[in-house]
Amino acid sequence: MDGTRRKFAAASAVAIVGFSVVAVRAEDASSGTVKLERLKWAGLQQRLANPHVKYTIVDAWSTTCGPCKENFPHVVEMNRKYAPKGLAVISLSLDDPTDKAAVTEAERFLKSNHAAFSNVLLDEELGEGFDKLNINAIPAVFIFGPDGKEVKRFTMDDPKNQFTYKDVEKYVAQLLASK
Amino acid sequence: MRKAVLSLVAVAAIAVPVLAGNFNKVVSVGEKAPDISGLPAxxxxETTSVSLKDIKENVVVVVFLANHCPAVGMYEDRLxxxxxxxxxxxxxxLGISVSQQEGDKLPGIKDYMKDKGSNYIYAYDESQAVGKAYGASNTPHFFVLDKERNIRYIGAMDNSPKEEKVTKHYLRDAVDAVLAGKTPEVVETRPYGCGISYAK
Known part of the structure; x- marks a missing residue:
């Protein structure tokens, strides 16, 4: 576990080092405004219908999910690259909203990763988010149109067809280029 | 006797089985269970090896586990x-780890079992082939096999990771039904826990 944590920390560090100096400064400044907002499922649905953007991408994660944290820099990077092109990014924590330690850790993680976009904590019973999203496992990524309708999902549920964040970015780039 | 018949009718009317294949992308309830052969365990x-064909019991509960997974920890006492x-x-x-994290391999399994007092057989599937064949997407992810080694239940142990909130005991109910020669009322549920990453 400790080794894994170190690995994640190292991966995050590498990703952050990869940004330009200017970008790091800009994100440092924004990290102070990184917030984790509690939303019920219905509130999240309203948020997904966003006529001001071309698409909304939702990254479902939790503080206990190693691969989610390992890959989170990809989400931050997609926000940096594609938000100016019409992509809204939402991170969706499926942590237990009644677990204060988990919520604090989620906030700390988001700030340390400079998650300068919409960060939502699903305010439902632990485990219910999986039913609502119709997924078995996280990470999982969803893309919604401006009408709030899902246009694509990437999941880990099929052992023979698991996604990578490279798949997601490729799809997003093509989607935005075609609209 | 009449009462018993009426009760059975009532149960049949209420019990609407969840359709198989709703959550598992690879196998369905009713299918022959994929083979498990010669896994170190x-x-x-003690270190041993385990094969499905050598297990004499009428029912086998296969559960995919990973030591590092917090959800597995939450279910360990229940297991x-x-x-x-x-x-x-x-x-x-029969517990099986398909995780490639160092602590989830056989030496880690040995330490974990000693630490937790685990009383089941816990095997390691280095190739991940068994996990893929079962469509295991989570840890823990349960499969109940009958005497003919057909799959009779797939999914979660119960309906809440928080033990105090459990109101439905899917695994126990399924095993009890199979032991009694009956069909479980609920044959598939969504597994809850950490996702399993498979090597590309």
């Missing part, structure tokens, strides 16, 4: 209790 502190409760009743519990 730990049982009662130990389940194994204890069904010992000598024709039920064999």
């Amino acid at each position: 730990v049982y009662k502190g 130990i209790e389940f194994t204890k409760d069904y010992e000598g009743k024709g039920v064999r519990v």
